[in-house]
Amino acid sequence: MVVNMEVKLITFIVFIFVTLATDFLMITRKRKIIFSRFPVVMIVFLILLFSMIGDNGFSISRIEFISILLVISSSALFAYYNFVAFIKRSITFSIIINHAKDPIERKDDMEFIDIKMRLDEMLYSGWISEENGGFTLTKQGRIILKLYKFIVTMLRIDMVG
Amino acid sequence: MLTITISELTGRGKILYTRFVNLVIIYIMITIMILVIVSDYISFSIWDYFTLFLSPTPIILAWIGLRIHLSNSVSLNLLSLLEDGGKSYKQIEKDYNAIKRISDRVNNLKAGNYISSDKDENLENNIKSKLVLTLIRFFRASDGYK
Numbered sequence: 001m002v003v004n005m006e007v008k009l010i011t012f013i014v015f016i017f018v019t020l021a022t023d024f025l026m027i028t029r030k031r032k033i034i035f036s037r038f039p040v041v042m043i044v045f046l047i048l049l050f051s052m053i054g055d056n057g058f059s060i061s062r063i064e065f066i067s068i069l070l071v072i073s074s075s076a077l078f079a080y081y082n083f084v085a086f087i088k089r090s091i092t093f094s095i096i097i098n099h100a101k102d103p104i105e106r107k108d109d110m111e112f113i114d115i116k117m118r119l120d121e122m123l124y125s126g127w128i129s130e131e132n133g134g135f136t137l138t139k140q141g142r143i144i145l146k147l148y149k150f151i152v153t154m155l156r157i158d159m160v161g
Numbered sequence: 162m163l164t165i166t167i168s169e170l171t172g173r174g175k176i177l178y179t180r181f182v183n184l185v186i187i188y189i190m191i192t193i194m195i196l197v198i199v200s201d202y203i204s205f206s207i208w209d210y211f212t213l214f215l216s217p218t219p220i221i222l223a224w225i226g227l228r229i230h231l232s233n234s235v236s237l238n239l240l241s242l243l244e245d246g247g248k249s250y251k252q253i254e255k256d257y258n259a260i261k262r263i264s265d266r267v268n269n270l271k272a273g274n275y276i277s278s279d280k281d282e283n284l285e286n287n288i289k290s291k292l293v294l295t296l297i298r299f300f301r302a303s304d305g306y307k
Contacts (some may be wrong), residue, residue: 002275006208006209006211009215010212016219068216079219085230103283109230109266113263113274115239119250134248135253149283153246155228159241
């Protein structure tokens with residue numbers, strides 16, 4: 001069976017969006033986690049399925065086609081997890097929800113920054129270490145920071161976080 | 162990649178939210194330009210048009226996500242505070258100046274008419290604020306909202 005490559009590609013992209021939308025609406029938005037395995041598993045399955053369906057009907061090898069699918073999938077997953085992290089951890093969103101409550105019921109907006117939680121995360125990731133009551137960068141942390149500053153400088157990004 | 166490059170060069174470092182329309186326009190213009198150039202050599206079907214428009218969107222969305230993440234990341238900002246040497250928790254708190262950063266966010270929300278400017282600082286009772294609040298509560302169902 002010959003299936004036009006463009007049709008396969010568009011159908012694949014549509015399936016990716018449906019998978020990610022399903023994961024967000026049915027699973028991720030109802031849980032505290034940011035990363036869930038369901039989309040990764042589904043997308044791997046879709047790549048295998050689409051790479052095996054019919055001939056490509058176009059002058060492109062199967063490996064080239066799978067490479068295209070991998071680029072699209074990894075970009076979509078990266079964008080999706082960034083979106084989920086933004087939704088769940090946005091301080092501005094937390095402030096908005098907080099100010100929708102009566103002033104008596106509100107938390108201090110400062111709680112949403114939660115510096116301690118972020119330091120704990122970075123300790124766990126190995127970016128910083130704690131010694132004698134102080135925090136210092138590890139070698140890994142220095143590399144991450146260098147990379148971050150390089151990208152931010154190149155792209156002229158204002159750090160507003 | 163061409164869309165992203167041109168958007169970055171013409172954006173002059175402005176925040177992505179303020180030039181999102183610019184990004185979309187550049188994307189559409191480049192896609193049309195490619196179609197016009199290539200159509201002299203290849204005949205296009207309707208599926209080719211859809212493929213050309215649709216296939217770069219995950220990459221562009223990934224780029225947008227990366228850029229927003231880099232500019233808004235509190236953790237990376239905290240990391241940069243430790244560049245000059247070790248600091249205690251209190252020193253990090255002081256250097257990060259969380260009070261000012263929160264205050265800036267609240268002031269931006271006031272300027273955008275999401276929060277009132279009176280002493281109660283309640284969420285404004287307008288369509289925009291209600292819509293945003295509904296969306297946030299829907300997206301954050303894990304926080305106890307339905």
